[in-house]
Amino acid sequence: MDFLEIDHQSALPLHAQVEDLLRKLIEKPEYQNGKLLPNEINIAKKLGISRSTVRQATNKLVYEQLLIRKKGVGTSVARNNISTKLDKWASFTHEMDEKGVVFKNYSIKVSNVVPDKEIQQLFKINPGTKVLKMERVKGLASEPIVYFVSYFHPRTGLTTDDDFSKPLYETLEKEHHIVVSVSKEGISAILADKQLSKLLSVETGAPILFRKRVVCDAGDRPIEYNLGYYRADRFTYTIDIARK
Structure with missing residues (x-):
């Protein structure tokens, strides 16, 4: 996973930092072309945070219709409507x-x-x-x-x-x-x-x-x-x- 590290000492909430990282990640061509995002458990382990924090960030992008979450499949970038x-x-x-x-x-x-x-x-x-x-x-x-x-x-x-x-x-x-x-x-x-x-x-x-x-x-x-x-x-x- 090509992630930037998050700053655990920052005043910016962790979920907001993860949200920023996800916004950068989904701009990459492979994800724009349909590749599934890493699952929330792996993201949480990589960043040393809880899965609920990752879920809070992904929920925000799903709400904004930037991501689509499909049960049993995974999360991918939504095509621009x-x-x-x-x-x-x-x-x-x-x-x-x-x-x-x-x-x-x-x-x-x-x-x-x-x-x-x-x-x-x-x-x-x-x-x-x-x-x-x-x-x-x-x-x-x-x-x-x-x-x-x-x-x-x-x-x-x-x-x-x-x-x-x-x-x-x-x-x-x-x-x-x-x-x-x-x-x-x-x-x-x-x-x-x-x-x-x-x-x-x-x-x-x-x-x-x-x-x-x-x-x-x-x-x-x-x-x-x-x-x-x-x-x-x-x-x-x-x-x-x-x-x-």
């Missing part, structure tokens, strides 16, 4: 940029289609009217994370000639003079079918976070109907709720 807050709304690209998370487009497909009845009624358009449909798969350099399907009201003026590799809402505002104002959302859990398993590189039946979003302009008129399919093992929605 992508999270987004529900108490504010921004474009996906802008929000990931703020977090310093570099996302790439795996695929972008744009077409003109006749939408289903639900979208026709939402947009208040006549049956047979075509709308712009955009499909995107986005993710980290290592793997896809999310599959988006968007339908746009004809009033947006978006066409297949627009550059959809750019942030969408910036394009709407700068190129088409439409300012989005409100997002109305619903979130549920589903299982990946064959199409999603292929697009998101998961097994059929894997858990998926499904989000349905209606984006409205400043006049509260729907301009986008968006479906998002997020890998549940790589993406988390969070919300801060104040007590009344």
